[in-house]
Amino acid sequence: MSQEDRYVAETTFxxxxxxxxxxxxxxxxxxxxxxxxxxTNYARQRGSDYASFERSGFYLTVTxxxxxxxxxxxxxxxxxxxxxxxxxKSRSIVFAYEIIxxxxxxxxxxxxxxxxxxxxxxxxxxLPESWRAWRN
Amino acid sequence: MSQEDRYVAETTFxxxxxxxxxxxxxxxxxxxxxxxxxxTNYARQRGSDYASFERSGFYLTVTxxxxxxxxxxxxxxxxxxxxxxxxxKSRSIVFAYEIIxxxxxxxxxxxxxxxxxxxxxxxxxxLPESWRAWRN
Amino acid sequence: MSQEDRYVAETTFxxxxxxxxxxxxxxxxxxxxxxxxxxTNYARQRGSDYASFERSGFYLTVTxxxxxxxxxxxxxxxxxxxxxxxxxKSRSIVFAYEIIxxxxxxxxxxxxxxxxxxxxxxxxxxLPESWRAWRN
Amino acid sequence: MSQEDRYVAETTFxxxxxxxxxxxxxxxxxxxxxxxxxxTNYARQRGSDYASFERSGFYLTVTxxxxxxxxxxxxxxxxxxxxxxxxxKSRSIVFAYEIIxxxxxxxxxxxxxxxxxxxxxxxxxxLPESWRAWRN
Numbered sequence: 001m002s003q004e005d006r007y008v009a010e011t012t013f014x015x016x017x018x019x020x021x022x023x024x025x026x027x028x029x030x031x032x033x034x035x036x037x038x039x040t041n042y043a044r045q046r047g048s049d050y051a052s053f054e055r056s057g058f059y060l061t062v063t064x065x066x067x068x069x070x071x072x073x074x075x076x077x078x079x080x081x082x083x084x085x086x087x088x089k090s091r092s093i094v095f096a097y098e099i100i101x102x103x104x105x106x107x108x109x110x111x112x113x114x115x116x117x118x119x120x121x122x123x124x125x126x127l128p129e130s131w132r133a134w135r136n
Numbered sequence: 137m138s139q140e141d142r143y144v145a146e147t148t149f150x151x152x153x154x155x156x157x158x159x160x161x162x163x164x165x166x167x168x169x170x171x172x173x174x175x176t177n178y179a180r181q182r183g184s185d186y187a188s189f190e191r192s193g194f195y196l197t198v199t200x201x202x203x204x205x206x207x208x209x210x211x212x213x214x215x216x217x218x219x220x221x222x223x224x225k226s227r228s229i230v231f232a233y234e235i236i237x238x239x240x241x242x243x244x245x246x247x248x249x250x251x252x253x254x255x256x257x258x259x260x261x262x263l264p265e266s267w268r269a270w271r272n
Numbered sequence: 273m274s275q276e277d278r279y280v281a282e283t284t285f286x287x288x289x290x291x292x293x294x295x296x297x298x299x300x301x302x303x304x305x306x307x308x309x310x311x312t313n314y315a316r317q318r319g320s321d322y323a324s325f326e327r328s329g330f331y332l333t334v335t336x337x338x339x340x341x342x343x344x345x346x347x348x349x350x351x352x353x354x355x356x357x358x359x360x361k362s363r364s365i366v367f368a369y370e371i372i373x374x375x376x377x378x379x380x381x382x383x384x385x386x387x388x389x390x391x392x393x394x395x396x397x398x399l400p401e402s403w404r405a406w407r408n
Numbered sequence: 409m410s411q412e413d414r415y416v417a418e419t420t421f422x423x424x425x426x427x428x429x430x431x432x433x434x435x436x437x438x439x440x441x442x443x444x445x446x447x448t449n450y451a452r453q454r455g456s457d458y459a460s461f462e463r464s465g466f467y468l469t470v471t472x473x474x475x476x477x478x479x480x481x482x483x484x485x486x487x488x489x490x491x492x493x494x495x496x497k498s499r500s501i502v503f504a505y506e507i508i509x510x511x512x513x514x515x516x517x518x519x520x521x522x523x524x525x526x527x528x529x530x531x532x533x534x535l536p537e538s539w540r541a542w543r544n
Contacts, residue, residue, distance in 0.1 A: 013149065017176065017186075018169045018301050020294035022347050022462075027290050028470040029444070032437035033154045040153065050153070051212030054430075062436040065475045072469075075294050076187030154435050158326075158428035158483050164334040165308070165426050168301035190294075197344075198300040203337045211430050285421065289448065289458070290441045305426045312425065322425070323484030348459030 007134070009042035011081045012102050015073060025072035031099060031109045032065060038081030039095045039113070048130040056128060057120055060093070064114040071108050078102040088135050090126050092116050143270070145178035147217045148238050151209060161208035167235060167245045168201060174217030175231045175249070184266040192264060193256055196229070200250040207244050214238040224271050226262050228252050279406070281314035283353045284374050287345060297344035303371060303381045304337060310353030311367045311385070320402040328400060329392055332365070336386040343380050350374040360407050362398050364388050415542070417450035419489045420510050423481060433480035439507060439517045440473060446489030447503045447521070456538040464536060465528055468501070472522040479516050486510040496543050498534050500524050 019030035043050045053060065073079060080102045087094040092115060099109040117127045126132075155166035179186045189196065209215060216238045223230040228251060235245040253263045262268075291302035315322045325332065345351060352374045359366040364387060371381040389399045398404075427438035451458045461468065481487060487507055494504040500523060507517040525535045534540075 014173075014176070014180075016169060016173050017293055018172060018299050021289055022292035022294070022296045023467055023469075024294045024296075028473065029290050029437055029440040032440055033152060036154060036437070037150075037152050040150070044150075049212065051210075054211075059431055061431075061477070061480075063477050065436065065473065065477075067473045069469070069471050069473075074187075075190075076185065153429055154437050156430035157425055158430070158432045159331055159333075160430045160432075163426050164337065165301055165304035168304055172301070195295055197295075197341070199341050201300065201337065201339045201341075205333070205335050205337075208333075286445075286448070288441060288445050290444060305424060308426060309422075309424050312422070316422075321484065323482075326483075346459075347462075348457065 006084045007042075007046065008082050008084045009038065009045045011038050011041040011083070012078060013037070015075050015077050015079060017075055020075050023072075025074055028067070028069055031067055031069075031111065034079065034081050034099055035065075035067075035083070035095075035097045035111050035113060038083035038097055041081075042083045042085075042095070043131075046134055048128075053128070053131070058125070058128065059118050059120065060115045061118050062113055063116050065111070066113075067109055067111040069109055071106065073099075073101070073108045079108070085134055086112060088127070088132070090132075091124055093127070093131075142220045143178075143182065144218050144220045145174065145181045147174050147177040147219070148214060149173070151211050151213050151215060153211055156211050159208075161210055164203070164205055167203055167205075167247065170215065170217050170235055171201075171203075171219070171231070171233045171247050171249055174219035174233055177217075178219045178221075178231070179267075182270055189264070189267070194261070194264065195254050195256065196251045197254050198249055199252050201247070202249075203245055203247040205245055207242065209235075209237070209244045215244070221270055222248060224263070224268070226268075227260055229263070229267075278356045279314075279318065280354050280356045281310065281317045283310050283313040283355070284350060285309070287347050287349050287351060289347055292347050295344075297346055300339070300341055303339055303341075303383065306351065306353050306371055307337075307339075307355070307367070307369045307383050307385055310355035310369055313353075314355045314357075314367070315403075318406055320400075325400070325403070330397070330400065331390050331392065332387045333390050334385055335388050337383070339381055339383040341381055343378065345371075345373070345380045351380070357406055358384060360399070360404070362404075363396055365399070365403075414492045415450075415454065416490050416492045417446065417453045419446050419449040419491070420486060421445070423483050423485050423487060425483055428483050431480075433482055436475070436477055439475055439477075439519065442487065442489050442507055443473075443475075443491070443503075443505045443519050443521060446491035446505055449489075450491045450493075450503070451539075454542055461536070461539070466533070466536065467526050467528065468523045469526050470521055471524050473519070474521075475517055475519040477517055479514065481507075481509070481516045487516070493542055494520060496535075496540070498540075499532055501535070501539075
């Protein structure tokens with residue numbers, strides 16, 4: 001899948017006060033939750049949401065997280081998480097993320113998360129077809 | 137101000153996975169953040185947002201929180217926080233909240249938060265006029 | 273049970289940076305987690321921890337939280353949660369809390385949490401005997 | 409500095425219920441806070457805690473986080489964060505982490521965090537001598 005064709009889900013929300021820290025900025029850990037909300041919304045937009053995925057007997061476990069912090073965001077800002085699939089194999093997915101200022105498009109954070117599909121008793125398994133279809 | 141005339145701000149969002157706990161439901165502490173986001177949005181809708189309030193030299197410190205948990209909410213649901221001013225004095229505000237299922241209107245949590253207006257060096261002070269006007 | 277005889281569990285820890293907010297103080301929502309850790313440790317100290325309680329088929333669901341914020345705590349401080357049982361009935365418990373500066377004993381927050389014992393399929397049920405014994 | 413000589417700070421605590429998620433395990437974002445608490449304790453043990461560092465006019469901003477999730481941890485477990493300095497330059501530090509089961513020593517998560525020393529108005533600056541001394 002070329003970069004031009006990939007589907008990018010955009011999720012927009014305000015920074016919550018609870019997500020800031022004593023430096024006066026968004027705590028670096030809060031972006032992990034923003035990324036999670038970004039990939040949740042990716043699945044929702046593509047018609048096969050994560051709650052249904054779980055009810056079908058799967059979990060998408062997180063095996064790796066990588067984030068780069070370029071600029072600090074602050075309370076009161078509106079952020080947009082741009083999320084897309086960077087790589088997908090039969091049993092795993094890599095999501096990539098950019099977190100930007102919704103208004104100025106300034107880039108705050110980039111990230112990736114790697115996931116493996118497991119059954120509820122913990123065995124690695126193939127992603128369901130509804131999710132496999134996102135490759136195309 | 138009678139109940140009929142009061143301004144009610146509604147804030148709608150999806151439950152985030154990070155906000156759930158091992159009981160499979162939204163953690164009771166997450167609603168404290170939802171209430172905060174509800175009153176933040178109240179101020180935003182009424183034209184005098186909290187970020188500006190802080191930059192003007194004030195903090196709205198929390199002096200008391202009271203929440204009742206009626207039913208558990210779950211990941212995947214869309215929640216609406218209904219927030220209004222229950223009481224306002226020259227230096228203090230009481231906000232009240234209902235947190236409902238956006239679609240079914242089922243009530244999950246009710247709450248109140250009490251606040252005192254302070255300066256950045258910690259002295260109790262009068263609320264600015266822009267906020268005082270919300271009484272009417 | 274008179275106040276003199278009641279068992280008080282003390283739990284001590286440092287404020288974590290992630291628990292602060294842009295006001296430079298501990299976010300009011302963080303104390304909800306401190307209270308939870310206080311009652312978790314209460315059960316642990318009394319020999320019947322919450323993880324075992326859950327594995328036995330119970331949940332202790334939260335039905336009400338009440339907190340009063342007297343003074344703000346800051347990053348770097350060591351806090352002690354003092355937790356005791358304020359009231360216990362056959363199917364419910366009220367825990368009470370004081371959160372103090374471990375070194376100076378200054379009082380930051382007081383709180384109460386009300387709980388009902390339920391089965392994993394959500395029916396209200398009697399507390400197990402190991403927990404009932406804490407009344408005495 | 410050879411691996412044999414490096415100082416490793418160990419920080420031990422119980423998993424909090426609020427840190428779990430609906431998969432019944434510790435939420436992957438919670439480990440970011442555990443790592444932060446690990447490096448906070450590193451500084452404390454080496455005699456120059458982060459609160460003093462901030463009061464001296466510095467912030468240690470986070471520029472990059474990398475975590476690998478090997479096994480899920482659960483509520484009720486006691487975890488130990490092992491934290492050491494992987495690399496230090498005049499203006500930056502890389503901390504590395506292992507998060508293990510305190511009792512069985514089983515490894516749950518490994519991680520790294522990269523940091524740059526800045527002044528309170530955001531300019532990159534040299535680490536203070538008290539922290540520079542940790543190289544040796």
